Amino acid sequence: MPISPYTLLTGVPSVPGASVPAGESPLGEAGLLAVPFSADHAPDVELPLPAEALLAHYEAKGEAGEVVEVPVADGDGVGRVLLYGVGDGSAGALRKAGAAAVRRGRGRSSVRVVLPEGPVAAFVEGALLATYTFRIGEPKSTPAALVEFVGAGEGVEAEVTRGAVVAEAVSFARDLANTPSSIKTPQWLAERAAERAEAAGGAVGVRVWDEHALREEGFGGILAVGQGSVSPPRLVQLSYAPEGATRHVVLVGKGITFDTGGLSLKPTDNMKFMKTDMAGAATVIAAVGALATLGAQVRVTALVAAAENAFSGTAQRPSDVITQYGGRTVEVLNTDAEGRLVMADALAYADAELDPDAMVDVATLTGAISVALGKDVGAVFASDDALAAELTEAGTQTGERLWRMPLIEDYLPALDSDVADLANIEAGSTYGAGSITAALFLREFTGGRPWAHLDIAGVGRSTADEGHLSKGATGYGVRLLLDWLTRA
Secondary structure (H helix, E strand, C coil): CCCCCEEEECCCCCCCCCCCCCCCCCCCCCCEEEEEEECCECCCCCCCCCHHHHHHHCCCCCCCCCEEEEEEEECCEEEEEEEEECCCCCHHHHHHHHHHHHHCCCCCCCEEEECCCCCHHHHHHHHHHCCCCCCCCCCCCCCCCCEEEECCCCCHHHHHHHHHHHHHHHHHHHHHHHCCCCCCCHHHHHHHHHHHHHHCCCCEEEEEECHHHHHHHCCHHHHHHHCCCCCCCEEEEEEECCCCCCCEEEEEEEEEEEECCCCCCCCHHHHCCHHHCCHHHHHHHHHHHHHHHHCCCCEEEEEEEEEEECCCCCCCCCCEEEECCCCCEEEECCCCCCHHHHHHHHHHHHHHHHCCCEEEEEECCCCHHHHHHCCCCEEEEECCHHHHHHHHHHHHHHCCCEEECCCCHHHHHHHCCCCCCEECCCCCCCCCCHHHHHHHHHHCCCCCCCEEEEECCCCCEECCCECCECCEECCCCHHHHHHHHHHC
16 A cells, blocks of 8 residues: 555544544554644643653754654553644645654554644645555555544645645655556556546546557657567546636656666666656656546646657667657657657647647656756746746645756757757757756747746655655655646
8 A cells, every 4th residue: 555544533632622432542543642742832732741841851842853752651551642843834844744743653553643733734745645655575664554633623624635635646656656667668657547547537538549549640759769669659648627627738747667778778877766767757647637636627638658768679779860749850869868759749749739728747857957956856947937937836835846947048059950850969068958958859849838847857756765755756746736736
């Protein structure tokens, strides 16, 4: 199970105005209760010693992520009360607090958590995502099997539900990206996308192009990248169209199910993590699947360009010229710059056939962006200032921070080719701005529409279990997109 199930209780006796069934321990079945506190407000909970004295003894400051553990009597046994700090009570602080509180329940059958005041949905996201696990074989350690949220009041149930829906979507994206590529072919990814659409109860339509349909309709980029693999490529379209929607957004996700680099072979260390090179596709699939439940009132079409970039006798070669959807020709100078080729097809198709008001693509596109922004901040390139501002604000609200990068027109000559309309990378080293020139390449296929490109190569994977993140795929972008699309 990717994240632990949850339930919402009306409260526990040790919290004013709350109640549980007669005879039930306020600490829950596993004897573990988490209660919030802040720098200026000690918890109102029954403890062996006054709460203020305990917090002073431990020099607790109430910072987000801080947890003070107190043993208490629980019937004939000993239970634990976890006093967790909520920081400044912001969404980011509560997300961190929720993760810290629930991580202390690892290995327990359940953990009971008293909800804090403030943005409860963010707290629930952090708490549930901290229980995420993905392992093939016997688990090394298990998260709390059940999270019991304790709270009452107007809007609490709706907030808990929203937080749980968002956490499930992120978990789904993580599962897709963490799945080994021995399983995860383009066809497998298309099937999981179709299942996600079906789970939306008829609110999401699905269309899949196989390799024959891709060839008939001229998707030359997707075909070229996938031609070296025994697992043929796919293009998937997911369509969400609520009644009365007046705005249409297209999301494009890079779905490279494994990236060897092709004949421009990657070094071994770089190749180890390439099962997550479809993290952008996972993000858009997961996000669209949650829109109906969250009541989004914007029409959204997601395009997943899926291929395996393998090397073989049939793989594309450096110096090959391919014809993208719509007729633009591209000289492939490096087969490891393949994500932009599959996404160019999807963007050109969206421009020609779907008539969107805005397009946003999500991709683990360039290693250079990790050098520029590190592992905690994603990049946004945009042709439209308003769109860039909306996405950046959504990133701030959800803790999936974005930094706007420039589209420098002076760097356009980097895409010049002697034999085709464009080159997929710069032939020399005059400009050297790999992330910027990649974004400029994608822009060529957007038809001048409002467009944004999220390069998530640095933030799509975590190297450690920390906070609401688990080692492996992060599901970055799901929370950001859901916040943006449900505000639209």
